[in-house]
Amino acid sequence: MEHRTKVTVRPPDGRGLREVRIGAETVDRAWSMRDLRGILRRHGYPQDLDLEDKSEVCWTGGGSDAWPDHAWRRRTTIGFMAFGLVACMALLIIIGVPDAFDAMTFAGRLTGFLFILGGVAEGAAAIAAFDYWGKRSLNISGAIVLLGVLIAVTVTTLLVFLWFQEAEATLYTLAFFPHFFWSLWALWVVVREKIWRGTPYPTRIAAGVAATAILAGVNFSYSSLYQPTAAPTNLALQVRYGTPRMDRERPVVHLPVTLHLKNSGSVPLYILADGWTVYGRTGKYVEKSTELRDRREALEAAGDAARHVESFKRTTLGTGPFTGPGNWFDPGEEYTAQKMVEVPRTAKYDVLEASLDAMVMRKDRGTIDLDTFGTAQLSWDKKSRFYCPPKECSEHLVYHAEVAYSTNLITVTRKPRYVTSWWALDPEDSDWGASISTFKGKGLVKDEETQQEYRRYDLFTVDAQASIPFADIVDPRLP
Incomplete structure (x- = not known):
């Protein structure tokens, strides 16, 4: 009979493991009889070793059936x-x-x-x-x-x-x-x-x-x-009139209008929508007046009220987008454009008013897919998902793209948001606007959702205005 070192199997511990010793050396711990045979085989013992032979194996704290491991x-x-x-x-x-x-x-x-x-x-x-x-x-x-x-x-x-x-x-x-x-x-x-x-x-x-x-x-x-x-934000807009010029062949005055934009803050800004307009304003004059005219109308429109002028009317002389949706400006970056407005010399306007407006989003609140957002979709194109029959609505240029959240932590916990911007021209005036919501091109945009997104993305509107008496541009002393 081959002489082998005696094997000792110790009592189970609190987890059901039994320590295995070969001679005085602890070689491993076993969960079960199968596990024990594997340990012994690795140490040179035969697969068919009789584990009940007390001359080969000594069981302490329980016999070969004491394996409490679940x-x-x-x-x-x-x-x-x-x-x-x-x-x-x-x-x-x-x-x-x-x-x-x-x-x-x-x-x-x-x-x-x-x-x-x-x-x-x-x-x-x-x-x-x-x-x-x-x-x-x-x-x-x-x-x-x-x-x-x-x-x-x-x-x-x-x-x-x-x-x-x-x-x-x-x-x-x-x-x-x-x-x-x-x-x-x-x-x-x-x-x-x-x-x-x-x-x-x-x-x-x-x-x-x-x-x-x-x-x-x-x-x-x-x-x-x-x-x-x-981080502070500041977008400065400015409108300036240039020197008007009389047309030598036609009864028209050419009035240059310079539009200027500068990001004076410390945060990059997206332009979601913008537009400029030059109006010719007329009004009915009253020489003797004891109270301000059109007070209620002025208050309702958050506009001006005058003591000797009533029934204000504005006629659009020139209008259009400025930088266009999708442009963004780093701190200190600026942009200038000059527009030319033609005004009939014989017009009966009292004042010319120019305005420049823009809706802006902070770039650190989210990023916009500019490749998509910079391409206008036409509301009168039947293939566009923003198609609207001209008989039902004015003709629009629509810009639409997804807005990525500022951190992926928010992305995984909320639905995607989309920015939608539009610029429209109707027979009397222009209109523009922008919103951020879950709107993907179908259905309706909920106003309460839009207001919430305004706050989340810190959307804000800036504007600049300038006025000039009409008499100043038709003065015959001008060259």
Whole structure:
């Protein structure tokens, strides 16, 4: 008979593992008889070794039938924990990569890299879960799993909080809500098992996780909330009249009008819609008057009231877009254009009024697909999705594109938003405007939704006006 070193199988520990010794040396731990045979085979013992032979194997603390391990429960925990950690890793990386490389602010990019780092930690935790609920070869496997679970709870809670602000169903909703409930289950498991026991420096690890979560939250708040609010915006518009010239052959006065725009603030600005108009104004004069005329009409229109003039009427002499939708201006950038307006010399206008208006969006609140937005769609074109029969509405130039959110964290919790801008010319006047909403070209734009988006994207309107007496441009002393 071949002489072999005696094998000793120790009593089960609290998790059902039995220590296996060959002689005085502990070589491994076993969950079951099958596991024990595998250990012995790796150490040179035959597959058919009689484990009941007391000369070969010594059983202490229970015989060969004492295997209290609930393998199905342990493996289910490992599988569910690892699957959730891997899925959370994928979610964090999907959210973090766009911000890490394309965020509009440094804080946004830093947040993106923190999400990627969190994803790496989730992957490491998934691997550590096999060791912690296995034979625990590494004494830090529990700490790594704990780190992954705390990151998952923090991130999914943030996603759910952001989602409840709008409560809009998206494809990502199907991902982060199951992640959220899984993270609560995982937290319950690690707390129930007190996974931090035996972990070196558990307080430092918890402090590191808390610091990372706070840093990510501060960066997100700074880049998404504080910075877009604190950074000042200022778009300066100016309208100036040039020197009028009499036409030598026709009874027309050529009046140059210079339009000027400058971004005087510290934030890049998108022009969503703009337009200029020159009016000829007439009014009925009353020499003796004891009270202001047209007071009610002026108040309703938020306009001017005059003591000796009533029944104001304005006639459009020239109108059109200025820079056009989709242009954007960096701080300090400016643009100037000169328009020429022809006015009949014999016209009966009292005053010429010029105006320049623009609706603007801060570029740090979102980005616009300018390739799409810069192309006008015609309302009278039957192939356009903005087609409107000319008998029902005036002819419009329509500009439409998606607005990307300033951070991918918001993108995954809300529906897409679209900017729609238009410029129209009717027989008497021009009209323009812009809005941001979930409107994609069909249906109706809800006014309450539009007002909310105005605040979210900080849309604002700026204007400039200039007036000149009509007599100044038809003075015969002019060249």
